Amino acid sequence: MTVAVIVFPGTNCEHDVVHALGVLGCHAELVWHKETDLAGASGVVLPGGFAHGDYLRTGAIARFSPVMTEVARLAELGRPVLGVCNGFQILCEAGLLPGALVANRSLRFICRPVHLRVESTGSVLTAAATIGDVLRIPLNSYQGGFVAPAPDLAALEEEGRVMLRYCDPDGAVTDTANPNGSTGAIAAIANPAGNVAGLMPHPERAVEAILGSSDGAVLLGSFVAAAVAVGVAP
Amino acid sequence: MRVRVGITRRSGLSDPEGVETQRALSDLGYTEVSDVHFGRIITLEVEASDPTDAVRRVEEMCARLLANPVIEVYTVEVVG
Numbered sequence: 001m002t003v004a005v006i007v008f009p010g011t012n013c014e015h016d017v018v019h020a021l022g023v024l025g026c027h028a029e030l031v032w033h034k035e036t037d038l039a040g041a042s043g044v045v046l047p048g049g050f051a052h053g054d055y056l057r058t059g060a061i062a063r064f065s066p067v068m069t070e071v072a073r074l075a076e077l078g079r080p081v082l083g084v085c086n087g088f089q090i091l092c093e094a095g096l097l098p099g100a101l102v103a104n105r106s107l108r109f110i111c112r113p114v115h116l117r118v119e120s121t122g123s124v125l126t127a128a129a130t131i132g133d134v135l136r137i138p139l140n141s142y143q144g145g146f147v148a149p150a151p152d153l154a155a156l157e158e159e160g161r162v163m164l165r166y167c168d169p170d171g172a173v174t175d176t177a178n179p180n181g182s183t184g185a186i187a188a189i190a191n192p193a194g195n196v197a198g199l200m201p202h203p204e205r206a207v208e209a210i211l212g213s214s215d216g217a218v219l220l221g222s223f224v225a226a227a228v229a230v231g232v233a234p
Numbered sequence: 235m236r237v238r239v240g241i242t243r244r245s246g247l248s249d250p251e252g253v254e255t256q257r258a259l260s261d262l263g264y265t266e267v268s269d270v271h272f273g274r275i276i277t278l279e280v281e282a283s284d285p286t287d288a289v290r291r292v293e294e295m296c297a298r299l300l301a302n303p304v305i306e307v308y309t310v311e312v313v314g
Contacts, residue, residue, distance in 0.1 A: 056299070056300070057302055060299065060302065061299075064299070092304075093302065098304075099304065100302055100304050100305045102243075102247070102248065102249075102250075102305065103250050103251065104250065105248065105250045105253075106250075107250050107251065107254060145248065145250070147247050147248060147305060148304070149304060152304075181248060181250065183248075
């Protein structure tokens with residue numbers, strides 16, 4: 001069982017993701033964005049960073065990287081696909097998830113732990129979590145404000161596809177606890193099938209207590225379990 | 235021919251740069267200003283048989299790459 005961690009020019013969180021998946025007992029390999037065959041991958045992670053320098057828009061050029069056709073094919077097959085931070089932005093640009101990420105309302109880069117409330121367990125990101133759980137995970141982004149056209153937002157809410165919301169330490173979703181101005185305090189969403197998910201915070205930086213929090217383990221652990229269930233031979 | 239693309243945020247979506255700039259203009263006394271939106275201008279040198287053809291091709295480029303139709307609107311014009 002191997003998870004493909006995609007590396008674009010400018011990606012910089014790939015080693016963190018491979019390490020974190022390893023801590024959770026999952027073998028992962030780095031895959032260059034020019035790769036066109038991911039048939040042997042039981043799951044795909046698009047890690048954070050600045051793919052293609054974030055030129056034009058975050059994720060705009062990365063979505064046309066050769067590997068993205070294959071990522072879309074695996075998503076269609078139902079294999080777990082996770083986008084973290086810049087990876088989330090790429091999934092939105094690629095149309096695998098709705099909406100887009102825009103500049104934080106503070107117009108400042110945010111790099112600090114935030115609290116997240118689990119809203120749904122219907123995705124490869126949250127299947128092992130419990131609704132109402134409050135997780136403390138680092139956020140590290142400038143363009144982290146989630147926006148989407150009204151019909152897409154309504155569908156996300158009505159279909160229970162909002163996976164995580166920014167909240168205060170007690171789990172209350174308030175405007176002051178919303179670090180970047182995301183619509184509906186949305187921090188993570190999934191596609192209708194739940195196998196494609198994206199989030200702005202970095203669970204891979206929170207899987208070991210020595211790093212200040214291991215709350216990300218339940219999220220990446222959900223993803224690993226989904227990848228194991230696929231059972232593709234390496 | 236020279237084609238200019240103007241891209242701005244869809245109205246109704248948050249535009250923090252625009253809000254902050256409108257506030258700064260207001261502080262300077264320009265209180266008549268509202269609804270400030272930031273955008274990008276991209277100029278392209280395009281080989282085309284006629285301006286209509288150039289605009290059609292660049293509009294296609296906007297829809298596919300240069301703009302994100304989810305959050306942005308664009309204008310295309312031949313400028314030389």
